[in-house]
Amino acid sequence: MKKLVLFAFALTLMFSVNAQIETPQPSPFSKVEQKVGLTDVTLEYSRPSMKGRKIFGDLVPYGKMWRAGANKNTMVTFSDDVTIDGNELKAGSYAIFITPNEKSWDVYFYSDTNNWGTPQEWDDSKVAAKVAAQVYELPMDIETYTISFDDLTNDSAMIGLMWERAYVGVTFEVPTAEKVSASIAKVMNGPSANDYYSAAVYNLSEGKDLDKAMTWIDKAVEMTKEQPRFWFLRQQSLIHAANGDKKGAIAAAKKSLEGAKEAGNDDYVKMNKDSLKEWGAM
Numbered sequence: 001m002k003k004l005v006l007f008a009f010a011l012t013l014m015f016s017v018n019a020q021i022e023t024p025q026p027s028p029f030s031k032v033e034q035k036v037g038l039t040d041v042t043l044e045y046s047r048p049s050m051k052g053r054k055i056f057g058d059l060v061p062y063g064k065m066w067r068a069g070a071n072k073n074t075m076v077t078f079s080d081d082v083t084i085d086g087n088e089l090k091a092g093s094y095a096i097f098i099t100p101n102e103k104s105w106d107v108y109f110y111s112d113t114n115n116w117g118t119p120q121e122w123d124d125s126k127v128a129a130k131v132a133a134q135v136y137e138l139p140m141d142i143e144t145y146t147i148s149f150d151d152l153t154n155d156s157a158m159i160g161l162m163w164e165r166a167y168v169g170v171t172f173e174v175p176t177a178e179k180v181s182a183s184i185a186k187v188m189n190g191p192s193a194n195d196y197y198s199a200a201v202y203n204l205s206e207g208k209d210l211d212k213a214m215t216w217i218d219k220a221v222e223m224t225k226e227q228p229r230f231w232f233l234r235q236q237s238l239i240h241a242a243n244g245d246k247k248g249a250i251a252a253a254k255k256s257l258e259g260a261k262e263a264g265n266d267d268y269v270k271m272n273k274d275s276l277k278e279w280g281a282m
Helices: 002-018 176-188 193-206 210-223 230-242 246-263 266-278
Strands: 029-036 039-046 070-078 082-084 087-089 092-100 104-110 129-136 138-151 156-173
Touching: 029 138, 039 082, 039 138, 039 156, 082 129, 087 129, 092 156, 104 156, 104 230, 193 210, 193 230, 210 230, 230 246, 230 266, 246 266
Parallel strands: none
Antiparallel strands: 029 039, 039 070, 070 092, 082 087, 082 156, 092 104, 104 129, 138 156
C-alpha cells in the first residue's frame, strides 16, 4: 500500500512539473506574406489592442520612438533589393521603428532586428531608410494594431500602419521590370551551359538517351571554352565513354586532368588518371 501511495505521489509530481497552462497572449503574433511583382515580402509583428485606452499622444507618446508593435521587433523581410523614398535596401530583414507625431510619423527601417523593444543604444549607421509619412484620420477606431500591404502594383506596394484612428502608409518599390527583363533574356537566349550540363549528367546517371547526353555536354563544354571547367570536361569524358566514343572520352579526360591540376583539385586528378588508365591512355 505504501508503494502504491508513493507511486501515485510521483505521478502527481511529474504531472505538476510537466503541465503548462496556456493562455491567450495580450498582443498576439501575426505574420503576413505578400508577393509584390516578383518579390516576396513578409511582415512579422505583435498586435496590441486599445482596450479602452487612448493610444497616440498617451500610451504611445508623441515625439518618442516606438517599436511599431509589441514584444520583439516588428520586422519586414524583402527577398530582393527594394527602394524606399530613394533609399536602396538590400534584400534581407529590417526592424521597423516609428516616432509618431500628430500630423506625421517618422518611420525607420533598421538593419538590427535583434531587439526587444527599441535598441538600448541607437546607431544611425544601421538606419537603412527613414521616411516622414503623413497621418490620415480614419472615420472609426481600429481596435487592434494592424499592418497591411496596400495599393499593390507590379512595381510597388504600401506598408499600411493602422491603430486607433490613425493610418500611415510607406511605399516601397520592387525591381520587377529588371527581373522580368532578365527572365526574358535568359529564355530567349536559350539554355545556359549549366542547363545543358545538368541535363546531360542526369541522362548519364539515369541511363537515358546517351546520344542526347553527348550533344548536351558537348554544347556545355563549347559554351565555356573561354574558361574551361574541369568538372564539365570530366562528365564529358564519362558520357563519351558510356556512348562508345573512347577517343573523345580520352581527349576530354586529358583536358579535365590538366584543368584539375591547375586548380589543385586532387580528387579530380585521381579520377581522371584512373579513367585514362582504364581506357589505355596512361
